[in-house]
Amino acid sequence: MGHTLLQKVWDRHTVRTLPSGQTQIFIGLHLVHEVTSPQAFDALRARGWTVARLDRTFATVDHIIPTRERTRPFLDLMAEEMIAALERNCRDFGVRLAGLDDDRQGIVHVIGAELGLTQPAMTIACGDSHTSTHGAFGAIAFGVGTSQVRDVLASQCLALEPMKVRRIRVTGTLPPGVYAKDVILTIIHRLGVGGGVGYAYEYAGDAVARMSMDERMTVCNMSIEGGARVGYVNPDETTFKYLEGRPFAPSGQAFARAVAWWRSMASDPDARYDDDVEVRAAELTPVVTWGVNPGQSVPVTGRVPGPNGAGGDGRAIADALGYMGLRGGEPIAGTKVDVAFIGSCTNSRLSDLREAARIVRGRRVAPHVTALVVPGSASVKRAAEREGLDEVFRAAGFEWRSAGCSMCLGMNPDKLQGSQVCASSSNRNFKGRQGSPTGRTLLMSPAMVAAAAVAGEVTDVRSMLA
Amino acid sequence: MKITRIEGTALPMRGDDIDTDRIMPARYLRAVTFEGLERYLFEDERAGSAAGDRAGAVHPFDNPAYRGASILLVNRNFGCGSSREHAPQALQRGGIRAIVGESFSEIFFGNSLMIGLPCVTASPGDISELMAQVERRPDVRLSVDLEAGTCETAGVRCAIALPGHARDALVGGTWDTTGMLLARYDEVGLVASRLPYVAGF
Numbered sequence: 001m002g003h004t005l006l007q008k009v010w011d012r013h014t015v016r017t018l019p020s021g022q023t024q025i026f027i028g029l030h031l032v033h034e035v036t037s038p039q040a041f042d043a044l045r046a047r048g049w050t051v052a053r054l055d056r057t058f059a060t061v062d063h064i065i066p067t068r069e070r071t072r073p074f075l076d077l078m079a080e081e082m083i084a085a086l087e088r089n090c091r092d093f094g095v096r097l098a099g100l101d102d103d104r105q106g107i108v109h110v111i112g113a114e115l116g117l118t119q120p121a122m123t124i125a126c127g128d129s130h131t132s133t134h135g136a137f138g139a140i141a142f143g144v145g146t147s148q149v150r151d152v153l154a155s156q157c158l159a160l161e162p163m164k165v166r167r168i169r170v171t172g173t174l175p176p177g178v179y180a181k182d183v184i185l186t187i188i189h190r191l192g193v194g195g196g197v198g199y200a201y202e203y204a205g206d207a208v209a210r211m212s213m214d215e216r217m218t219v220c221n222m223s224i225e226g227g228a229r230v231g232y233v234n235p236d237e238t239t240f241k242y243l244e245g246r247p248f249a250p251s252g253q254a255f256a257r258a259v260a261w262w263r264s265m266a267s268d269p270d271a272r273y274d275d276d277v278e279v280r281a282a283e284l285t286p287v288v289t290w291g292v293n294p295g296q297s298v299p300v301t302g303r304v305p306g307p308n309g310a311g312g313d314g315r316a317i318a319d320a321l322g323y324m325g326l327r328g329g330e331p332i333a334g335t336k337v338d339v340a341f342i343g344s345c346t347n348s349r350l351s352d353l354r355e356a357a358r359i360v361r362g363r364r365v366a367p368h369v370t371a372l373v374v375p376g377s378a379s380v381k382r383a384a385e386r387e388g389l390d391e392v393f394r395a396a397g398f399e400w401r402s403a404g405c406s407m408c409l410g411m412n413p414d415k416l417q418g419s420q421v422c423a424s425s426s427n428r429n430f431k432g433r434q435g436s437p438t439g440r441t442l443l444m445s446p447a448m449v450a451a452a453a454v455a456g457e458v459t460d461v462r463s464m465l466a
Numbered sequence: 467m468k469i470t471r472i473e474g475t476a477l478p479m480r481g482d483d484i485d486t487d488r489i490m491p492a493r494y495l496r497a498v499t500f501e502g503l504e505r506y507l508f509e510d511e512r513a514g515s516a517a518g519d520r521a522g523a524v525h526p527f528d529n530p531a532y533r534g535a536s537i538l539l540v541n542r543n544f545g546c547g548s549s550r551e552h553a554p555q556a557l558q559r560g561g562i563r564a565i566v567g568e569s570f571s572e573i574f575f576g577n578s579l580m581i582g583l584p585c586v587t588a589s590p591g592d593i594s595e596l597m598a599q600v601e602r603r604p605d606v607r608l609s610v611d612l613e614a615g616t617c618e619t620a621g622v623r624c625a626i627a628l629p630g631h632a633r634d635a636l637v638g639g640t641w642d643t644t645g646m647l648l649a650r651y652d653e654v655g656l657v658a659s660r661l662p663y664v665a666g667f
Binding site (some may be wrong): 012013014015016018019020021022024026030036037038039042052053055056063064078079081082083118121122127128129131141142143144145146147151156157158159161193197198224225227229234250254255257293300303313316317323334409410411428429430431432433436437438 | 491498509514543547548549550554569576629630631644651658661662
């Protein structure tokens with residue numbers, strides 16, 4: 001009987017069984033950012049501990065930083081204090097930091113891949129639930145809280161419980177205008193926002209095999225929105241090709257040896273899964289969320305469910321409709337939007353910006369819409385500018401910002417105001433998520449956000465694809 | 467510290483999929499400590515907020531009848547979303563010593579365990595009964611016994627579940643993991659040295 005990648009990685013990283021019955025797992029890469037780390041560093045200080053493995057630790061700034069005016073000190077004093085705290089912590093403990101002025105700075109889940117820090121068959125932890133993104137490389141990557149950040153800093157280990165594995169095979173060919181974002185939103189809708197609790201999701205099937213690394217990252221990123229702390233894709237030629245030549249990837253002879261090891265760590269063909277699900281790509285459509293969790297979505301051609309519809313939880317639907325200001329039975333297309341946000345660790349990579357720019361080129365943002373593009377990293381921003389994408393967006397009326405988490409969670413000045421409705425390429429439509437306690441989020445692919453920005457309302461992007 | 471039994475009044479917080487953005491809005495993550503976070507629990511839906519004033523019902527966290535509660539009663543998939551430990555930190559700092567619910571998000575469960583806040587599950591029927599009882603009589607006292615695996619109140623006694631490792635960690639007082647992880651650090655070095663990406667390909 002073969003093994004899954006999860007089992008192989010788990011076994012190779014097991015230190016011992018702890019007295020609590022949990023497994024002590026070695027963490028191969030610890031990514032650190034400004035929001036979930038200050039209390040952890042303070043805990044180390046209080047006990048006189050050092051960072052166990054500086055060679056396995058890397059920090060950047062992303063959550064709270066402004067994306068427009070970046071002169072220090074920031075006008076936002078709290079942001080200044082948090083960035084200064086991370087800079088001080090990294091200096092005191094010797095942690096590598098891609099700070100605000102570093103050309104490697106960006107959203108932690110974008111730069112890990114770009115720099116080649118993220119590699120197959122690693123264990124990766126970060127104080128952020130979207131750490132599952134790195135699973136696109138065949139890493140076992142998951143989000144942790146601040147006490148666990150402290151544990152990893154101090155011991156390079158975590159106390160963990162085993163996970164089950166659900167394989168999700170996406171088979172067939174995605175129709176035009178249907179993106180990786182639509183795949184994962186559909187999976188979450190079908191399996192539920194709590195459906196993945198206790199599982200790692202292994203994404204497989206020919207549609208996933210044909211996906212680029214950017215697309216695989218989009219899918220793995222939102223595993224947590226389906227309740228799965230871990231999501232991964234087995235490493236293959238696409239993975240290896242992406243990694244070759246990256247700053248922290250092995251090079252020369254070592255790269256060939258690395259590929260051989262990475263290949264050996266992929267799930268065996270006869271591996272046993274705890275559950276197996278198939279999603280047929282040809283049946284998928286562009287998807288839009290209408291509610292207050294990422295499972296509450298409909299095809300763009302569909303209608304918002306009513307509280308008395310079949311199979312739903314009437315009270316939850318009524319509550320979501322009330323918050324969103326939508327009426328059950330209305331078509332989702334045509335819903336007016338006030339803001340269009342292209343960014344976040346889900347969809348802010350170069351290929352996302354290219355797809356959005358394809359829609360925007362030669363068109364104008366609707367007069368009532370505020371539209372912004374926030375590239376996922378300084379490197380994505382430079383690459384997009386080399387291709388002239390910034391000019392495409394600016395000419396259409398988008399703002400072109402610097403890298404950060406921005407309006408995905410509104411910890412910086414990029415927030416919704418009042419009850420604004422935002423077409424967003426991010427990952428969460430929770431109440432208040434985008435910085436206004438009454439703000440409303442419609443999740444969709446970056447191309448769909450671009451279409452909504454232009455039309456001023458939710459629109460089927462396929463009508464704009466020439 | 468060993469945590470075996472939690473006793474006190476309860477606070478019912480109804481609803482499935484209550485996410486950590488609702489429990490602790492992101493703007494309160496703008497701080498370098500966890501101190502004082504309890505003041506902002508569920509802030510955007512409580513009295514004085516736009517949504518709270520529209521809600522037409524008193525938010526459980528505003529209800530004076532539940533003041534001083536140490537046991538939180540919840541439904542399904544509580545604590546989903548963001549990994550922010552600020553959510554369980556705030557609940558604990560607000561006096562919550564145990565959470566009894568139908569199910570929990572994994573990261574929230576783990577974060578709570580790390581700070582000695584037990585999240586135990588009970589059947590939907592039992593949760594419903596417990597909530598109804600507490601809503602009728604907010605002064606009723608509950609007792610959550612991790613060793614016996616029961617939750618008891620006047621007239622209701624139900625089974626609660628907790629994964630074995632979590633129960634052992636809480637009951638045995640080993641839920642503060644860092645010491646355990648550092649205890650045999652030489653073994654960590656050994657495992658690392660056998661990983662090609664650490665040792666060098």
